[in-house]
Amino acid sequence: MLQVQELSKSFGQKLVVDGVSLEIHKNKITSFIGPNGAGKSTVFNLISRLIMRDEGHIGLDEVDISNWKSNELSKRIAILKQNNSLQLKLTVRELVAFGRFPHSQGRLNEEDETKIDEALSYMELEEFSDKFIDELSGGQRQRAYIAMVIAQDTDYILLDEPLNNLDIKHAMNFMKMIQKLCYELNKTVIIVMHDINFASCYSDYIVAFKEGQIIASGSTEDIMKEHILEEIYEIPFAIHELNGKKICVYY
């Protein structure tokens, strides 16, 4: 159970997150949407302990994450940020093996090797496993990082704008794979996203941010409404239903 209560954070004088409370539903995909500077990425960073919060409470299983041991927490929550430019000479398999670090502290046992193999095959990366990551295309590299997260084998997966740098085909495949992860491997996924239609088609819940606060949150059905989206983005929207999915049109 991941719960956020009254979370606040300011950078200098500017309050970027202002009293945010939310609860993440288990085994579902939750998307964070909102305009630039709305605070969604900051909330993401706070939940993933990349930055320190000023006020509030972030609880995992009723215990605040600051009271968790860093290593224990990394067995429960995996984070993946958008920019992954590594200068290291690292093969795909070695990268994925890093996902096992919280469990084995660098000394891989047989179980770790199995998990690495599984993650590689899940992401269809076997043929690249001995390639260096800087030799891969953007989409392949993205998959390699996801494989690392899968190998980490956590209940929660937090992704910050994972669709950046992916073309529509890869973006779609990526989201399908996230759905598989969520429903087949029982993961709980939080994604920060810009594309509202991707959020609509692939997530169960949507949390919408504006000016540091949550302006709307609920099931995808409830959020994908013209007046709500118009309030968030301050532009006119039209929503159509296509094959049971709500698609919004703007411009």
Add this chain to the structure above:
Amino acid sequence: MHKYNKKLIWIGLLTLAAIVLFLTININPKYIQYALKLRVPKIFAMILASICLGAGTMIFQTITNNRVLTPCILGLTSLYVMLQTIIVFFLGASHVLVTNRNLNFILSLILLAFASVLVFRVLFLKQGKNVLYILLIGTIMGQFFGSISSFLQRVIDPNEFLALQNKLFASFKNMNSSILLITVICIVLLFLYTRNELKQLDVIALGREHAINLGINYDKAIKKLMLSVTLLVGVATALVGPITFLGFIITNVAREIFKTYRHTYLIGGSILIGIFTLAFAQVLVEHIFNFSTTLSVLINLIGGIYFIATLLIQSKKA
């Protein structure tokens, strides 16, 4: 994994050969014992300096995620130069602090350790200061110390300047066992202090976000590692004097040879390459150039060429 071990063994053998060469070259069979008594401490000093510089530089490059940096940028070397200059300037070249190497070593070490702890306190008290900020401060402080030193060196008595210059070139002259012992103790303590963080270096190399994701207490680890880097470099500088480029050369050669991210091999390799380079260069200085040049000049010459070559190659790639 296997191929890395093989490479490590090969480098180890080469290093051993260089050590044997240094110990036995031009040796007069009549005075073997006397010659070895002079040469063995030098070898020990080389090994210790290589450990400090190899490990210190590699850790520093990993933390800063930049393989052309050396910890010199923190300004500690300049601080050492300034300390020596001030001592000679105010107390004279014949003062006991200059002539007694033990005393000089301990004083330098204390000052460098104190400075690095101080820098740390000031910088890390304010939260949110990142590594680049420290580097910037270090560069400026280094310039500042350098300016003071060069000012003093300009107005100093020429005879004393000569004595000072001698002190400021890296050398393995007159090593004695008490200095070596203190150095060994320092190194052992530092390695004990960071033993957990050293195991996390591979993960830390992935960068802050990945490291935190994988359960590293990143900020604490960086603090401890940075502190031990500054102390390691301080120890090396106090031991043999400033060898600016050695750390840079050996870490980069190790990266070229091993082409891996594993710090066990990178650091181990750097240390061995360091010993090899120093022993070989010292043979050149003592037996080929007959002391007409110094180790620093030689290292800086080779290091400088290598540095420029690396920069050119990197800029071509980019």
